[in-house]
Amino acid sequence: MNFAWLQTFNVIVEEGSLTRAARALHLTQPAVSKQLRALEEYYGTPLFYRTTREIELTEAGKIVYQYSQKALDLIGKSRNEVQSLARIIQGELSLGASTIPGEYILPGFLGLFQQRYPGVRVKLEIGDSKAVAQKVAEGKLELGITGALIKGRNLRYELFFRDELVVVVPKGHRFAGRGSVTLEEFIAEPHVAREKGSGTRIAIENRLMELGVSPSALNISLELGSTEAVLNAVARGVGISLVSGYAARPRARVGELACLKIDGVPFERGLYFVTRKKPEPRTILRVFIDFLKEQRDSDHAGNDL
Known part of the structure; x- marks a missing residue:
């Protein structure tokens, strides 16, 4: 599991398309697609239904999205605490x-x-x-x-x-x-x-x-x-x-x-x-x-x- 895959997955969900997600992440669309495929291979199941106009979360995708939000939130909090520790640790x-x-x-x-x-x-x-x-x-x-x-x-x-x-x-x-x-x-x-x-x-x-x-x-x-x-x-x-x-x-x-x-x-x-x-x-x-x-x-x- 690569932390960046979860970040990319969340942006795809929030933007509603791979094209807009790629633009938001300053990545190429093939790079975004590659990360999504890697995440789906990790879980062993598709995370989106793909149609010509939009993407929609599968049931598995909804579960991953729910937990990935929590994981990203915890990682952000841990980063803030570590940065606070760096300010506290002196001597x-x-x-x-x-x-x-x-x-x-x-x-x-x-x-x-x-x-x-x-x-x-x-x-x-x-x-x-x-x-x-x-x-x-x-x-x-x-x-x-x-x-x-x-x-x-x-x-x-x-x-x-x-x-x-x-x-x-x-x-x-x-x-x-x-x-x-x-x-x-x-x-x-x-x-x-x-x-x-x-x-x-x-x-x-x-x-x-x-x-x-x-x-x-x-x-x-x-x-x-x-x-x-x-x-x-x-x-x-x-x-x-x-x-x-x-x-x-x-x-x-x-x-x-x-x-x-x-x-x-x-x-x-x-x-x-x-x-x-x-x-x-x-x-x-x-x-x-x-x-x-x-x-x-x-x-x-x-x-x-």
Whole structure:
């Protein structure tokens, strides 16, 4: 069901003809006819008797018209209430995020959020997962979005979405033309790694231990404090790495490096909302979290989210 079909249907009823409805909607008559056919296919029955001079509602059409008026009225009221909420929701939000959500995911969402809630000022601090969780626990940040579950007595975690980790290699590397590598091949290569405490590093080490591999088996030649620094080092041939697909794929698309999988061994980690259990979050924070979930579920970020 498409909301526009109901709107078009109601205008047809009110105007009494497809031609006048098309004029009122600033659409072509074939476009109006197409929407009407789609609505009739949805209900599985004709909604109008068609004659050469006029159109008349069938019994099914009368039922649909009755309920569509109510539905359109409710949608209009909901829009008004949401717009009122946007005027009411004001203030400042202090957020923290680890590198991947903070640098690659949240900036676009924050722009959309402030379009909807212009009275809200958002401050975003980026750090490693442990540092962000610690500041949430201390009340210095209202919300964190981290790539690892950091234990804390007064912390509550909720999954935001899942982040696939991919192997990245320089474009001239012998693995670059392949779609995947074995776990053994991956471990044997010189590695560029994130610093200890980063969500990516924690997720990789935990996954290796699940596979019976000691994290110390990795041949780490360089540790760096940001994903961008890691990608720059890989692109310059310092080593290979395992990083978030959100960060790596844009560079792979322009040919700076290649992204690979590890044969038969998925690597992924959760990205989590982290808040304090007490006190309960303010309304402004609940609205923000609901907005992020809405954006996630609408697949607003396309293939990169």
